[in-house]
Amino acid sequence: MKNVKIAKRERRHVKIRTRVAGTAEKPRLSVFKSNLYIYAQLINDDASVTIAAASSAKEKGAKAIAATKVGEVLAKAALAKGVKKVVFDRGGFKYTGRVKALADGARKGGLEF
16 A cells, blocks of 8 residues: 555646646756655656756755755756756645755746746
8 A cells, every 4th residue: 555645745746747847948847855855857848858957865964955956956957958947846745845945946046937
C-alpha cells in the first residue's frame, strides 16, 4: 500500500500538470523535493527535452538557503540558454518553505513567472 501523503501529492501534481505545460519560449520550471534535497528542471514539453537542471545535493547549509541557491543557479543557466520567462510547476507540493525559496531565488536570478 502506498503512503497516503505521497498519493495525495501525486494526485495534486497530476491536477496541476493538466493545466501547466512548457514550450520552447516558456518552459516549465518543475520542482521536486526529497527529505534532504531539492531539485529543479526547465522542461520543454513540446519536444520532451530538459533545457537546464539544478539540485541542492552539493549545496551546504540550511535547506531553505540551499533551495534559494538552486533557484539562482537554474536562473543563471536559463538566461545563458536564452530563456527569460517560465511556467512554475510546484510538483504537488505546497507553495511554502523550500518551494517558495526556490521560486524566489529563480526570480532573483532574473526569471519571470
